[in-house]
Amino acid sequence: MIERYENVIIDIVCSVMVPLIQLFALYVVVHGHYGPGGGFQGGVLFAVSIILLRLCLGKEASHKKFPPKLAAALAASGMLVYMLTGLAPMAAGGAFLDYGHLPIPGVSGAELRFLGITIVEWSIAFSVCGTMVLLFDVLAEGMR
Amino acid sequence: MIWQIDFWLLVVLIIAALLALEVRDLLAAVAVLSAYSFLAALLFAQLGAIDVSFVEATLGAGVSGVLFVLALFCTRRRYEK
Amino acid sequence: MEAYFSLKPLIAVLVSLLASGLIVLSGSRPNLREAWTITAALAKFAITLSMMPAVLAGKYPEVALFTISPGVSLALKVDPAGIIFGLSASVLWILTSFYSIGYMRGLSEHNQTRYFASFAVCLSATMGIAFAANLLTFFIFYEVLTIATYPLVIHKETPEALAAGRKYLVYLLTGGVVLLLALAFTYQIAGTVDFRPGGFLSQQVGQDRLMMLFMLFLVGFGVKSAIMPVHSWLPSAMIAPTPVSALLHAVAVVKAGVFGFVRMAGFVMGPELLQEIGALGIMAGFAAVTIILASLMAFRQDNLKRRLAYSTIGHLSYIVLGLALLSPSAWSGGVLHIVNHAAMKITLFLCAGAIYVKTHRENISDLNGIGRQMPLTMGAFAVAAMGLAGVPPIAGFVSKWYLVQGTLETGQVALTGVLLLSGLLNAGYFLPIVARAFFSPSPGFSKYSEASPWMVIPLMLTAVLSLLMGLFPDQLFHLYQLASNVAASVTGGGVP
Amino acid sequence: MRWLAVPVMALFLALMLYATTGLPLRGEPQAPANAHVSPYYIEKTIEETGTPNIVTSVLADYRGYDTLGETTVILAAGLACLLILRRGKGL
Amino acid sequence: MLEEFLGRYSYFMIAVLMTIGIYGMLAKRNLIKKLIGMNILQTAIFLFFIEGGGKLGATVPVIDPQLGNDPAKYINPLPHVLMLTGIVVGISLTAVALAFLINISRTFHSLDEDCILKEMSK
Amino acid sequence: MSAAPVLIIAPLLLFAFISILAGLWRTSLAYISAVVGGTLSLAAAVFGLFQVLTEGKLSYHLGGWPPPLGIEYVLDPLSAFMALIIVFVGLVVIVYPPKAGLYQVPQRAVPLHGMIMLLLAGLIGVVVTGDLFNLFVFLEIYSLSSYALIAIGGKHALVASFRYLMLGTVAGSFYLLGIGFIYFATGSLNMADVARLLPSLYASPAIIAAVALIFIGIGIKMALFPLHIWLPDAHSYAPSIIAAILASVQIEVAAYVLIRMLLSVFQLDYLRLQLPVMATVGWCGAAGIIFGSVMAIAQRDFKRMLAYSTIAQIGYIGVGIGLANPLGIIGALLHILNHAFMKGCLFLVAGGIRHETGLREIPWFVGLGRRMPLMMGAFAVAALSMVGIPPTAGFFSKWYLVRGSIEGGNWAFAVIIVASSLLTAVYFFRVIEKVFANPPPTSSTGTVQKCEPPPRILVPILILAVGVLVLGLSNAVIVTRVLEQVVAPLFSIAGGR
Structure with missing residues (x-):
């Protein structure tokens, strides 16, 4: 597993970079409607920030900040939300993934679809982020 | 879409691909592969596919590079053979 | 000639299948297990017999179960040809069941449950073959019979038995x-596979394709009915326990092949069509060659069961020859020979089995004087052997008579010669056994006596049966009338 | 199997070169790919989904089911690695 | 002629890239090299899709209020969406293959195909 | 718009995710949710089949977008039936508790069950989808899951799985490339839409290349003869229970995809007359039949024999496709269904033998018939079905294939099919002989040691064996109600017979 490498510069750079990357990731997810970006990109960026944490802080510290189980939980729950978003319209008489029939009162038409896309993008972001961290963790376990 | 840029990027891509396969140092090969992906991302952007370019740069060049390097460290085999 | 719905054919088929299940379930209690066998055999016989009057009156019980392939249903229909075959199998199953019990217990064989269960399945398949209303149903039971017989062939589980089983398969x-x-080809060119007296294929199909179809049928049925170049599985399969050889290799399996010829020649292609494409000559040729060669080869066998096997090969070809002759008499004779040969050959096998159980001898050269120790057995043997040789008034004579008459009617004098010659050869290889058994001195051969009544009574019964069938061909089960019905419906001609 | 590489490569290259001669010229605005389905997305994205980024609207809405599948693929990859590499009980 | 060439040369070069990828997968003995070849092949396919989806005189597929929603003004977005999926699938395959690699190297102490096969047949 | 198509797949995906979440908390919950998901899906599949049989083909527009725009799910009688079989066989595999030791990784229950459910979801997605690219996505889902599931079989399985992954990726890439050509030539990804647009483009090199690429891609996935090289290793080293699902369902799904691609996307006359695709598939299949059978005869390892036999059976499907007449296609489709039951049963038997006695090689199977009569009885039924003995299912697919080849005047195929059932008989009767005809080694007390597996192993095997018989006897219903309805439109479009 990855060992913590004692070096001030790395610590500082890490502590500066990680929040920045995370902020950018959030921006990318949110901005997906209007420009390049979206769930995948944002999710991967967020995962990259966690990976950076893992690399800089070492196992114990980074596991405290982002527990490995959280990764799996994020990945699965993201997909769960996606599925539920897909199934919800069916309860309201629409097709699977038909955001136009999401049972949300007071919203309709294009806005409802916009909302649906937003939910889905976020769930993708969670899922991708979780899985990427999971992949990193699992592969890094192999290092001895 | 400027075809000269396309052309030269493709040429570089081919060179990078050959290089990635022929370099005997595996870490270097993986690095070249990342570069290859990054060049591809550039080409995507050049062709107007900014979303794809973004994903290719993060996933293709970034994450897959990291995973490759991790695997290399796990297997402790720097060189072919 | 009309069909009416009746479940009887289905029950006749299923009763032994059911029995097989019960046999497996009660495998640990031999008496119960064998009671099932006997019950099923009797039930089967009763059901078959109860269909007889209707069939004689020209009303054929029929049952169509369900569609098994679009356009073809799994259907059973009892017509004269079918009931002859079914009757002979079910009568002889009763006797063989009793005999098997005696045989298996006498030798305290292993794995008796498997034996009786497979036997019951075989009988089920045989009845299915007899009563099948179309070629696909026929084929299904035909293959089931093949597979169900395999456990019986390898029953001894010795390397030789396994090798014989492989050869058999x-x-x-x-x-x-x-x-x-052949079946698929028939279906593709005719669009139907339902048996119809006189055949359902027509000349329009084309000479070449009909000839090809005929050759496929010839090989397909020829293997099971042990026509000469493909006969060698039958002598090998004699390694099976004797009741198996008796019932299956004299009655069920090989007769299924011969019965296939009946169905093919009479109900699929039709005699006229076969005549037109010149196929009958081929059939007759193969049959004639087989008759002579098998008889000659029977001489060379010292093992009793193998000699009987070659004799079986020869006699099967009698039937095929009769079918190929196309005259009503020859057809009657051929169909009748299915039953007659069954009764006689099973007697011989049962005798061989009884001798084996008692003395553990299989070779003819070891049987000097056995007739004095086992007079009933060898007496039955002598009756059946003479019957096969065609000595009146035993059953073999009747069918042979009609066969010869058929050859004369059609002017095939050469075939008449073949039949007569083979009668001589039959006598030639059977009578020495009888003579040796009764008249040779038997040093050290006094400690044996008759086998158990389980075995002796059945073989006596079959011997008496073959005698009766020779004396009163039509009284017992109206076999002659049935056979001539078949011949008439197929050839369209009158009965002489 | 390695000797197979050369003929396979040659065949593949030949096939690809042959095939590309059947494709519309690059960047052709009237090519079927540009003319059949995609104009609908471009015209209706604002109206139907309120999302200016067409890629996002197609990705998450018009072909949202593909995206569900694709995210499932990633999850499957994560699970696969867990299954293969990690030892011991639990996830 | 030149137009024809300009319209197709990139396909040719992408075909060459794919062939290189296949070469890596088939001819290289080292498993990591095979994996690199796989990545090259996949990326080349993505390139093929994006190249094929290009449109002259069009811009990125994000609706610009000034341009309106004229289909001729925007690049076909569908191949982009497909390739997003493709890239994700590709990385997933790579990750799984790397997991295999790590395990293989643990059990066989080699990443060379011939050595592994020799070890396996033992 | 009936929701049946998506309801078959949704529970699997939903409960796969739930089982991961639940598994984080407690392992047994993962197992339970997997079983619940499988059961729900099975219920939906039964419901879907009934609905299809009463109402005819169902089309479902995912996201509410009409077909060329969005993704379409098509549930026709055949795909409903396939889905039912997939879920059924899958459920049989899922219900094995992870402790049963059949998976060879007893503690990894959570990812294991998640993986199996994703595998099933992928397979069903492939079967019901009406969209070319969606097919690719689900193809990769199931491929990825199957790579991982094969790899848990041990160290040999790892290498086999890696090689399979490489080839499978090539297959996927080829398929994707083929779609690319189709898309750039027609502008559409919907199968029905593509089928409508293609005829005017049949002369285009792009389409010809697309046919070749898709054919090779799917051919690798279904292990059609020269492209089969990954299969023997992968299926023989995988845990038996996984091999059961792979050999019985996964390969079949790929074959089904080939039939769909070749027949409902492209037109028959195009593939038969303008391109020699059909003839190629047919002859590849015929060669595969011979090769697979001969190789199977040469094997000592039971599972490896079954794997080679799978190649031969795929050959039958190939021959059926290659005949390109209604009977041939019906035979191929029927064989897909039959093979799922037969091979599933056989691999489960292999797993059962391994689990109870630790035996793998045929020569050591002596006397197993006496030691585990019920399981070996089921084995005998499945084996006879593979040989093609009448009332079992295997006979009827052969019956249609032989009839099809005779109708097409292709006697060579008829003879090969018929001859191969003899070869099949050789390698299965070899096992049957060992199992039944040899006395088992007796213990010191002289009694035969029974080792019938526990019901949780035995019952699924028996269900599949009975299924083989039922499928055989009910084949007419399946053919008329399900297969003919699927096949008839293909040939009326093609203007064939």
């Missing part, structure tokens, strides 16, 4: 797949 499965080709 190779031959019969090959025949089966060739038959499958």
